[in-house]
Amino acid sequence: MSFLKTIQMFVANNPGLTNKQIAAALPEYALHSVQRAVCRLVMLNRAERKSVRPNFRYYAKAPTGPIGPIIPRAPIEKAEVIPEPKQETAPNQAVIAMMDKAKELSDKGLYLRAATVLMEAFNRSKNETMRAKILKERKRCLSMAPRVKTTGDGWCLAGRARNV
Numbered sequence: 119m120s121f122l123k124t125i126q127m128f129v130a131n132n133p134g135l136t137n138k139q140i141a142a143a144l145p146e147y148a149l150h151s152v153q154r155a156v157c158r159l160v161m162l163n164r165a166e167r168k169s170v171r172p173n174f175r176y177y178a179k180a181p182t183g184p185i186g187p188i189i190p191r192a193p194i195e196k197a198e199v200i201p202e203p204k205q206e207t208a209p210n211q212a213v214i215a216m217m218d219k220a221k222e223l224s225d226k227g228l229y230l231r232a233a234t235v236l237m238e239a240f241n242r243s244k245n246e247t248m249r250a251k252i253l254k255e256r257k258r259c260l261s262m263a264p265r266v267k268t269t270g271d272g273w274c275l276a277g278r279a280r281n282v
Contacts, residue, residue: 121147125155129165130178137176213243217252220259229263 128140135143141152156176159165166177216239223232236256243249 121151122155122158125152126159126164126178129156129159129176133177134175136173140176209245209248210243213239213248213252216242217255220255224259224262229259233259233263 125140125144128144129135132140132143137153137156138149140156141147141149144152156165160167160176164179166179167174168177169175216235220232220235220239223229223235233256236252236259240249240252240256243252
């Protein structure tokens, strides 16, 4: 039985209670959830709210209209739809600006920083050809970055060995 149906049955069996009394009688449910469900029953015209100062009291309404036979639901088969990635028609100006910035950095010899900027450009780009071009340029920058030589006696922190 659903949560809303449970609340409706309780209101039908115990007419004239306030929403706090209903919530207190059903401790397995959260107070706010029960109060919201009682108000929802009134909105769905399944319960009636009467003002008895200073509180509202709730009464169940009799179902209206003909009640048909209960038909079990048949499971619905959902077709597996794979959304196709959207391709940009024009190159993103921010990506082009980042590629120019990376080119300037690599010209200055800051290859690791250029590779970082290129990775950010890769994340922003949606065009597959542009992404392939960015990865190729990033690979070139990383290959040109100077390798740090470590001695056998030296110590280093986690990550790249720069403090030797």
